[in-house]
Amino acid sequence: MAERSKSSGRRTRKVPTASIRYEDAAVREVPxxxxxxxxxxxxxxxxxxxxxxxMTHYSGKYSSATTGGHVVYESRLELARLLLADFDPVVRGIFAQPCRLxxxxxxRVRHHVPDFLLVMRSETVRVVNVKPADRLQDPKIVEALAWPGELFRQHGWEYEVWSGADRxxxxxxxxxxxYRRPGVVCEAEVERAWEEVVDGEELVLAERRLAGDRLPEEARPALMALLWSGRLTTDLSRPLSGESVLRRCA
Structure with missing residues (x-):
């Protein structure tokens, strides 16, 4: 790894670079x-x-199950994309504002800070910029998002401009x-639910059977934890309900 420096200084840009900030406050500039x-x-x-x-925008820190730490976001739309990345079982790493291009x-020399860098389990890298759909009608916004995408695609990384998903x-x-955090639901309960859940069973029936002598809703958290982890799936394009059909994935 090249030596880190506090600042790269101003100079004529001959090649595109990415400046990365580290926990010790050092900044490294990499072609x-x-x-x-x-x-x-x-x-x-x-x-x-x-x-x-x-403030006119909504920012904060999200506690990510994927990273085991906090990931920052600067808008509700960014938080939505972050939630989907955290939920996606093929994503193994998430970096917010990973660098300054x-x-x-x-x-002229242009600068840009991408919103997220996602690392897939396949080792594929995807750089994501989040922008409301109505702002993508502005040619200046489109152009500002286009040149970073071209750089990353030339480097062999994926590039995504995301404007939202189904409500x-x-x-x-x-x-x-x-239900994403370890310990929210007793692990023994989660494993028992996994052992007993039947592929193709409706959620309401699974809850009744797993609950036994308890109230049916007492069995729900373990099933929700299995859905979050991806061990169970259901059709999430429809509101979750007792009619949701559970499918085993592992």
Whole structure:
């Protein structure tokens, strides 16, 4: 790994670069064509995220099951994309504001901070920018998002501009996220539910059978934890209900 420095200074850009900030406050500048996942180890978000009364945007820190720590976001739309990434079983790593790009675009040097960098279990890397759909009608916004995408695609990484998802899907994932943290539901209860759940069974029937002499809703948390983890699936394009059909995935 190249030596880290506090600042790279101002100079003429001959090649596109990515500046990465680390926990010790050092900043490392790497040519985009040389970027590797290892460069993001022990990195921190490029910007400090604060929530202050009167701010026009909604920012905060999300406790991620995927990373085991907090991931920052700067809008409700970013939080929605973050929730979906945390829920996605193929995502194994999430970095918010992973770097600051600098590149000569046309006759001037441009800068850009992507919203998220997602690492897939296949080792594929996807860079994500989140932008409301109505703002994508602005040619300046489209152009500002296009050149970073071209850089990352040339590097062999995926690039995504995300503007939202189905409302019902998001509501279901938000509900299931309450069961994402280890220890929220007794692990023994989760494993017992996994052993006894029947593929193709409706949720209401599974709850009644697993509860035994207890109230049916007492069996629900273990099933919700299995849905969050991806060991069980159901059609999340429809509101979760007793009629939701459970499918085993492992």
């Amino acid at each position: 985009v064509r040389q970027l590797r996942l290892a460069d993001f180890a022990e990195s921190t978000p490029w910007r400090d995220v604060r929530s202050v009364h009167g 600098a590149a000569r675009v046309g006759d 019902v899907l998001l509501e279901n994932v938000r509900f299931l996220a309450a």
